Amino acid sequence: MAETTAGRASDRGRSGFAFLRNNLREYGILIALVVIMAFFQFATGGILLKPVNLTNLILQNSYIVIMAVGMLLVIVSGNIDLSVGSVLGFVGALAAVMIVQLQMNFVIAAFLCLVVGAAIGAAQGYWIAYHKIPSFIVTLAGMLVFKGLTLWLLAGQSVGPFPPTFQLIASGFVPDFLGSGKPNILSLVAGIGLALLVLFLAIRTRRREQARGVQEEPFGFFAAKHAAIFLALVYVSWLMASFRGLPNVFIVMALLIAIYSFVANRTTIGRRIYAIGGNEKAAKLSGIRTERLTFLTFVNMGMLAGLAGLIFAARLNTATPKAGLGFELDVIAAVFIGGASMAGGVGTVVGAVIGAFIMGVMNNGMSILGIGIDYQQVIKGLVLLAAVVFDVYNKNKV
Amino acid sequence: MDTILEMRAITKAFPGVKALDEVSLSVRRGEIHALVGENGAGKSTLMKVLSGVYPHGQYEGEIVFEGEVKAFSGIADSERDGIIIIHQELALVPLLSIAENIFLGNECARGGVIDWDETNRRTAELLARVALRERPETKVAHLGIGKQQLVEIAKALSKKVRLLILDEPTSSLNESDSDALLELLKEFRAAGISSILISHKLNEVAKVADTITVLRDGAAVSTMDCANGVREDDVIRHMVGRPLADRYPRREPKVGETIFEVRNWSVRHPIDTHRKVVDNAGFHLRRGEVLGIAGLMGAGRTELAMSLFGRSYGTGIEGEAFIRGEKVDLSTVPRAIAAGVAYATEDRKTYGLVLDQTIRRNVPLANLEAISEHGVVDRHRESDAAEEYRRRVNIRSSSIEQVTVNLSGGNQQKVVLSKWLFAGPDILILDEPTRGIDVGAKFEIYTIIRDLAAVGKSLIVISSELPELLGITDRLYVMNRGRMVGELLTADATQEKIMSMIIRSDTRTEAIGHG
Numbered sequence: 072m073a074e075t076t077a078g079r080a081s082d083r084g085r086s087g088f089a090f091l092r093n094n095l096r097e098y099g100i101l102i103a104l105v106v107i108m109a110f111f112q113f114a115t116g117g118i119l120l121k122p123v124n125l126t127n128l129i130l131q132n133s134y135i136v137i138m139a140v141g142m143l144l145v146i147v148s149g150n151i152d153l154s155v156g157s158v159l160g161f162v163g164a165l166a167a168v169m170i171v172q173l174q175m176n177f178v179i180a181a182f183l184c185l186v187v188g189a190a191i192g193a194a195q196g197y198w199i200a201y202h203k204i205p206s207f208i209v210t211l212a213g214m215l216v217f218k219g220l221t222l223w224l225l226a227g228q229s230v231g232p233f234p235p236t237f238q239l240i241a242s243g244f245v246p247d248f249l250g251s252g253k254p255n256i257l258s259l260v261a262g263i264g265l266a267l268l269v270l271f272l273a274i275r276t277r278r279r280e281q282a283r284g285v286q287e288e289p290f291g292f293f294a295a296k297h298a299a300i301f302l303a304l305v306y307v308s309w310l311m312a313s314f315r316g317l318p319n320v321f322i323v324m325a326l327l328i329a330i331y332s333f334v335a336n337r338t339t340i341g342r343r344i345y346a347i348g349g350n351e352k353a354a355k356l357s358g359i360r361t362e363r364l365t366f367l368t369f370v371n372m373g374m375l376a377g378l379a380g381l382i383f384a385a386r387l388n389t390a391t392p393k394a395g396l397g398f399e400l401d402v403i404a405a406v407f408i409g410g411a412s413m414a415g416g417v418g419t420v421v422g423a424v425i426g427a428f429i430m431g432v433m434n435n436g437m438s439i440l441g442i443g444i445d446y447q448q449v450i451k452g453l454v455l456l457a458a459v460v461f462d463v464y465n466k467n468k469v
Numbered sequence: 470m471d472t473i474l475e476m477r478a479i480t481k482a483f484p485g486v487k488a489l490d491e492v493s494l495s496v497r498r499g500e501i502h503a504l505v506g507e508n509g510a511g512k513s514t515l516m517k518v519l520s521g522v523y524p525h526g527q528y529e530g531e532i533v534f535e536g537e538v539k540a541f542s543g544i545a546d547s548e549r550d551g552i553i554i555i556h557q558e559l560a561l562v563p564l565l566s567i568a569e570n571i572f573l574g575n576e577c578a579r580g581g582v583i584d585w586d587e588t589n590r591r592t593a594e595l596l597a598r599v600a601l602r603e604r605p606e607t608k609v610a611h612l613g614i615g616k617q618q619l620v621e622i623a624k625a626l627s628k629k630v631r632l633l634i635l636d637e638p639t640s641s642l643n644e645s646d647s648d649a650l651l652e653l654l655k656e657f658r659a660a661g662i663s664s665i666l667i668s669h670k671l672n673e674v675a676k677v678a679d680t681i682t683v684l685r686d687g688a689a690v691s692t693m694d695c696a697n698g699v700r701e702d703d704v705i706r707h708m709v710g711r712p713l714a715d716r717y718p719r720r721e722p723k724v725g726e727t728i729f730e731v732r733n734w735s736v737r738h739p740i741d742t743h744r745k746v747v748d749n750a751g752f753h754l755r756r757g758e759v760l761g762i763a764g765l766m767g768a769g770r771t772e773l774a775m776s777l778f779g780r781s782y783g784t785g786i787e788g789e790a791f792i793r794g795e796k797v798d799l800s801t802v803p804r805a806i807a808a809g810v811a812y813a814t815e816d817r818k819t820y821g822l823v824l825d826q827t828i829r830r831n832v833p834l835a836n837l838e839a840i841s842e843h844g845v846v847d848r849h850r851e852s853d854a855a856e857e858y859r860r861r862v863n864i865r866s867s868s869i870e871q872v873t874v875n876l877s878g879g880n881q882q883k884v885v886l887s888k889w890l891f892a893g894p895d896i897l898i899l900d901e902p903t904r905g906i907d908v909g910a911k912f913e914i915y916t917i918i919r920d921l922a923a924v925g926k927s928l929i930v931i932s933s934e935l936p937e938l939l940g941i942t943d944r945l946y947v948m949n950r951g952r953m954v955g956e957l958l959t960a961d962a963t964q965e966k967i968m969s970m971i972i973r974s975d976t977r978t979e980a981i982g983h984g
Contacts, residue, residue: 283849338844339837346834349823356781356812356820357835357888358802416825 090292099461100410104425104432111436118439119432122314125307130241130386132431133320134159134379135398136424139405140331141375143423144368146406147335149348149415150199150206152369153399154191154213155376160395161217162188162380167230167390170237177237181381188377189370191217196369200362206369214399222392231389241386245317254309255316262308266301273297320382327375332420344368348415404451405430408458429454473498473663474632479518479530488514490687491530496632496680499661501654503674506684507708507907512667515684516634520554521547535631551631555621557640557905563610568592570609571624595623599653615646622653633657634665639673640905643766643933651677669907671701683707709909716912717940720919724943725756727794728927729810729896734788736769736776736951742784746772748951750788754896754927759918761942761959762931763967769951770931771815774898778812779805792896806835811894813885815901815931817878821885824874828866829855831873831884836892858887862917879910886917897921898929903937915941935964949974 112119119125138155145152162184169180195213198204232238250256277293311317335341346354347361355361384390409426411418430451437447474496481489489511496502504512518528521541532539534550541547544554561570568588577587592605601619609617618638625633635654639647647670654664654677668674674681681699683691691707693699705716736747747769754760762770775782777790779802790797792808799805805812814820822831832855833840840850855869862883866876873884882902889897899918903911918928918941932938938945938959945962947955947970954974957966 279849283852337846337848339841339846340844342830342834342837342846345826345830346823349826350819352820353823354834356778356802356814358779358806358892359834360803416823 090287090289099465100408100422100425100429100458103458104429107429107432107436111432111439115436115439119436120310122310124435124439125310126314126318128431128435129321129324130318131435132427133241133324134383134386135401135405135431136324136427137327137375137379137382138372138398138402139409139423139427140327140420141368141372142402142406143409143411143418143420144331144335144344145206145372146403146411146413147348147415147418148344148365148368149351150365150368151403152195152206152210152372153403154195154210154217155372155379155402156395156398156400157214157217157221158188158191158373158376158395159380159383159398160221160390160392161191161224162377163384163394164221164224164230164390164392166237166381166384167233168224170233171230177234181237181240184381185374185377188380189374192370192373192376193366195373196366199369200366221394225390225392227392229389229391231387233385233388238385238388239319241320241382243319244315245319245322247316255312255314258308258312258316261317262304262311265308266304269304270297270301323378323382328420328424335420340364345416348417350416401430402427404455408455410462412462426458429458471498472496473535474519475533476515476519477531477533479515479528479532481514481518481523481528488687489518489528492684492687492689494682494689496663496665499658499663500679501658501664501666501677503666503668503678503681504684505668505671505674505681505704505708507909510684510708510907511687512684513636514687516554516636516665516667519547520544520552520634548628551629552634553625553628553630553632554634555618555625555636555638557637559614559617559621561609561617561620564608566606566608567596567603567612567620567623568605570620571595571627573624575628591627592623595626598626599623600649613646615642615650618642618646618650619653622650630662632663632665634667636667637669637905638666639668639670646766647673669905671704674704675699675701685710705908708907716908717937718912718916718919720923722757722759722922722943723925724758725925727753728756728792729754730791730794731777732789732791734773734777734790735786736772736783737785739782739784746783746951747776750948750951750953752946752953752956754929756927757922757925758944759922759928759930759942761938761945762929762948763935763938763945764933764948765971766933768948768971770948771900772951773948774812774900774929774931777805778802778810778898781812806892806894809893809895810898811835811889811892811896812898813889813900813902815904817881817885821888822873822881825872827870827872828859828864828876828884829869832858832869832887832891835888839891839893854891855887858891862887862890863913877906877910879906879913882906882910882914883917886914890921894926896927896929898931900931901933902930903932903934911937935967939964947971 108119138159142152142155165187166180166184169175169183170177191213195209198209199206245257247255247257249260273293277288335344343354343359343364346357346359347364351361380395383394387394405427406418406423407413407426408429409418409422409424411423433451433454434447437450472495474494476492476494478491478493479489480487480491492511492515494504494515504515506512514523517523519532521543524542525540532541534552539547539550562573565573571592572588577584577591589605596603596605599619599622601616601623603612603616609620612620622633638650642650651673654666657664666674666678675695678695681693681695681704682689683693683704685708690710693703730753732751734747734750735745738744738746750769750773752760762773764770772782776786777799780786780800781802790799797808799808799810818824823834829852833851837846840847840854852869858864859866859869864876864880864883864887866880873881876884886902902914902918906914918930922928930938930942939962942959944958945956945967946953947957947967949971952974955967955970
């Protein structure tokens with residue numbers, strides 16, 4: 072029984088569909104995104120995937136995605152951060168005060184904003200990690216505190232507009248130095264390059280795993296999956312190329328997703344964060360500095376909320392006292408839709424990003440269809456519930 | 470005596486495995502029927518079928534209780550007929566009182582309003598029956614595990630129990646609590662209440678059981694009547710399916726120079742800081758030695774070990790530790806690991822494993838540096854490490870990708886051991902390494918211990934089972950009330966000598982206390 076690992080494993084997943092059924096939990100969320108996109112593409116008569124709308128969709132959801140990436144680590148380690156919406160608003164306000172009112176250089180101001188975001192995360196993480204105060208309570212307090220401080224900082228007024236160079240963070244595009252911009256050659260080249268890179272890495276990994284006899288994904292499934300990913304990447308880059316090319320925010324977002332996915336999956340820090348969420352006591356007795364890592368996940372979350380705050384302020388071109396209101400709920404929902412577990416120890420960065428886009432596509436699609444905000448909320452709530460029910464059901468089935 | 474329960478040809482299949490294969494079990498009225506077998510033999514599954522956790526229709530065969538064919542659809546159903554099961558993990562609400570726990574879901578109430586006088590009066594009666602001297606208002610959290618067990622039994626009595634099922638009731642009890650519990654079962658027997666006792670402790674089974682049924686690989690392989698006396702070896706032979714020549718592997722100790730020494734070690738209780746849980750304890754450990762620490766539950770052995778290992782227990786820790794004659798700083802877990810010390814916990818589910826992660830993820834957890842480069846994990850090295858240990862310590866699993874929560878107790882223990890072996894320690898502290906695991910797996914763990922000592926590792930084994938300590942160690946310390954009260958070579962030791970050391974130290978401290 073013990074020696075038949077590889078042989079048995081590959082038998083089990085001989086057919087692509089059987090493999091998919093066994094790994095439904097992993098791919099279910101991606102399939103859900105595709106289905107939802109297909110539905111809205113059809114229902115909106117093709118508006119959803121129009122180049123201008125797709126670009127907008129990415130810009131609109133960038134700050135949720137960025138925060139979801141940080142929130143994933145927080146939730147995997149077994150905590151939660153309710154303050155991110157308020158921190159986003161506060162940092163945006165701080166940026167406005169420094170840049171618009173104090174006429175500070177925006178690079179320095181942006182840097183300071185990130186430091187302030189990290190410091191806020193540190194202040195909250197300190198109580199959570201070293202004094203064992205439940206994160207729900209600490210960050211609930213933080214949510215109130217920073218909502219109040221935002222109001223105070225802005226004196227209840229909106230502050231803006233920002234200088235045009237600052238706005239470029241959120242609304243600028245990478246200049247097309249390879250062509251004339253119609254269509255955007257850089258975007259196409261980057262998209263195809265990325266698609267090739269992903270394909271190359273996947274094939275290399277598969278080869279190595281096959282050489283070691285630990286590969287259990289059937290070839291048909293592998294080929295179909297990567298063909299779909301390749302085509303999707305090329306198609307999206309074509310769509311963006313035919314509008315204005317690559318948004319700056321998109322680059323930032325893609326980099327963050329890649330870096331954090333790598334950290335979560337492949338580094339010792341990632342391993343340790345998952346272990347803490349899975350069993351903090353066992354992790355601690357295995358020599359993992361649980362307090363410090365928990366603390367760092369909050370510092371990181373604060374910094375990313377700060378970054379999101381800058382992008383959001385730049386996008387609106389003004390800082391308002393209401394900025395960030397309720398964002399924490401969208402971010403947390405995205406992470407849970409993406410398959411993370413409330414108890415910690417489970418979840419992926421890519422899942423959280425897909426979760427954020429599911430929410431984003433639904434917002435966008437329903438707005439195009441002219442569905443009222445009342446129904447939108449109801450539908451989003453039900454989707455969140457359905458996603459988690461699906462997940463729990465799948466987990467119990469095994 | 471007539472038959473109270475008859476389970477006929479019970480078959481229960483899960484996807485891919487047949488957990489029970491035409492098992493028949495017959496329990497007479499007013500007997501203690503022991504159910505023994507290795508982990509995974511199907512004992513718990515059989516009891517889940519009986520108590521309705523697996524409802525009628527999910528298994529084949531039939532259950533006849535008190536002469537009627539029963540089709541239980543849930544626990545509530547079987548409880549109504551007086552079949553009460555007490556699980557290994559107690560199901561009490563810690564922050565509720567004894568009385569509230571006993572009548573939880575079954576309150577003495579009129580129109581939804583609880584009659585507290587009646588509740589407390591009846592609780593007091595029940596507590597008297599199980600010989601538990603506590604007030605009904607006491608919160609369960611304030612009781613030790615042995616007393617909690619008695620509360621569970623009182624709860625069963627409140628439900629007019631006719632067949633009591635106890636799943637490993639003594640696995641976390643000390644000797645005197647265990648004896649009290651077994652005495653209670655005998656009293657129940659006299660009162661006509663039948664019990665099914667699931668236990669790994671064969672000496673206890675031999676003490677109280679009237680009949681022993683042995684399960685192996687989902688089949689009832691033997692039923693023995695204890696009236697004519699039953700030999701433990703026979704039971705073991707049926708359990709493992711082969712005669713077990715020795716319960717402990719033979720070894721040739723090669724003990725070298727002193728490698729680890731602890732002097733004047735004192736630890737205070739983390740909350741009740743006046744209490745010294747470990748009091749001025751000292752010991753030394755030699756290279757290639759297997760050192761045992763004997764003592765009753767609560768003697769301070771685990772506390773000593775955990776406080777040494779990165780101050781994972783207690784406050785106000787004083788004392789000095791030396792490795793190879795040099796003073797070492799063991800004040801954090803990473804430092805202790807770096808100094809070559811490892812501690813494998815007695816409570817593998819709470820402190821040992823990340824249960825919802827795979828074997829592959831658990832094995833390297835205490836030494837991620839060894840499978841990574843600049844903080845990036847090399848997944849091939851990770852798999853290799855996990856695969857190597859899976860083979861070396863014989864972890865029975867479908868692959869290294871199996872999630873540890875699904876492994877049996879013995880195999881979980883092997884994963885914990887693998888984790889610490891992979892960390893490459895020189896000094897390995899094993900706290901109750903064979904608790905709750907079956908005879909076959911125990912032998913494998915002993916073999917691992919022997920092989921480690923043979924390659925020059927030094928081991929400290931903490932155990933509440935004296936025969937085990939006598940079987941595998943070279944030298945023993947006896948601990949009682951936080952103090953080291955004796956040291957002896959295992960070759961000279963007997964159970965009686967150890968117990969008398971404990972008892973003498975008790976009387977001495979009391980004498981000092983009075984003087």
